[in-house]
Amino acid sequence: MAIEVEAPGLATTVQDLGRPGYYHLGIPLSGAMDRLALRAANRLVGNDDGAAALEVVFLGPELVFRADAMVAVTGAELPPRVDGVVQPTWTSFAVKAGQTLAFDYLKAGARAYVAVAGGIDVPVVLGSRSTYALGALGGHEGRALRAGDVLPVGRGRPAAAGREIPAALRRGPGGSPVSLRVLPGLYWHRLTEAAGRQFLADTWKVAPEADRIGYRFRGGRPLEFMPHEQPFGAGSDPSNIVDACYPYGSIQVPGGTEPIVLHRDAVSGGGYMMVGTVISADMDLIGQLQPHTPVRFVAVDMAGALAARHDRQAILDKMQSHLA
């Protein structure tokens, strides 16, 4: 079984739950930016949570199926059409051999996950099928899809059509501004007290430079640093540090002006101070933010971060019992 890529979309990549264990060599986790949506798509079609699917950004691809398949689209509201007939999102549906899966314009969110029963069966590289485009590693030839690509699909036992994730369990960014919960730390102490307050008080907007490596934000006031003699090897700007590791979700502020939140394809380290880290429970939400979306960074403590992690897991558990 295989899928032909008639049109690739904007930056469609093969992603699974990622490639842990190589961050010390600069090879990031990669994998779906919205992991909860990927798991949901896989569960709908009867795959394991970690099967590889397509991550579609903003603009959908056109895919021709060479054999019958069971498919589900989750995450962003990107309505699928099979030979022109609209299909529901967050619901499994059948595609017959020779039919074309295409998409309407994006209605909400940023990244949709297209799971196919059996999973996208590209080679496993360092334990994962995820695409790490910056390193030309994994996925389909280490890059985003192009017209003419043919994607192999594995064998699976497809679930039935019409299986659905209830609306209450479809998690996405809500409210305006969207709240991203942050554990302050790392080099937070290098900010003046006023700058720290202001970072949390200002409304920031997602910049056009927002991708799998990181999301940049604009619109808040520039941050002031505490007076500090720059240490040997750090560089001359007060936002410079001796090059260090970057946590996933860490918020660096080069020059004190535009915060960047590192995501699944993070650069693993560098020389900019970080003011804190977006908690694990809210990383999925970042992957669904469109440029210009207003965002507030909301401080939480470790107990708050762990409680949010627990709540997110509870959604997955409910999904499981609903689909069982």
Place this chain on the structure above:
Amino acid sequence: MTNRYSFGGDEHIFVEVDESMSLEAFFKALSITNAVRESRIDGVTEICPANASFQIKFDPDRIKPDDMLAELKRLEAAAAQAPSVIETRIFEFPVYYNDPWTHETLMRFRDRHQDPSATDLDYAARINNKASVEEFIAAHSGAPWFVSMVGFVAGLPFLFQMVERARQLEVPKYLRPRTDTPKLTVGYGGCFTAIYSVRGAGGYQMFGITPVPIYDPKSEIDYISDDTMCLFRPGDIVKFKSVDRAYYDHVVEEVAAGRYAPKVRNVTFSLDAFNADIDGYNRKLEEVLDGH
């Protein structure tokens, strides 16, 4: 040097060994991360040594953040007692300094540089009080370097020169990063050399290029392990050797034909012995490379 611990969200502990770069800080970070690896703590998912810091990624569903922190503090105390000795590897790496490819690139981005009228090497030589570019290259290739961190992008080594601080070379990064850097550029920023493993954006000054690939995402190169696809790991030692165009071209051909492997030897490194006689110790390391 007392470690500063900070949680990076609910899945990381970031540990700054020292604000400043030094071999001592790097060695302490490496020793503790080695100890973390050996202690096989359940729930640890990534162990990342860096220049003067390190980072542990953990699964808080398997180990509580406070327990993880306590484990690291216990290992810091134990590492302080351990002798500063590691078993590692020393590589010889050919560098074609002042090559035409980085030259072409740096000329395209002169408007982002501190000194638009000079090359990166001219500028670096001048601000490091070297009489000429040749003298600067002699300093860069004259003493070996520690791989003090691997990262930024896949397989990219940060290297810190094994000389006392007064002899460390220092250059700022570009005023604004370039959008292009040739693959295998030997660059410099702050007190670190970097070898760019892939083509892409970069802010380091560009001094030359090596013909020896260090990252192998397609598993085509025999001397790079398929288990990691990256040649370097933190703690490796590298000695640069200045080579000319003919030698560079020769190595490029040999690599393409699958006949090349960089010169590498296993070696024991002792920080105390090194500090007691830096130049003498570096000469011994070179003898190891030459097979003595």
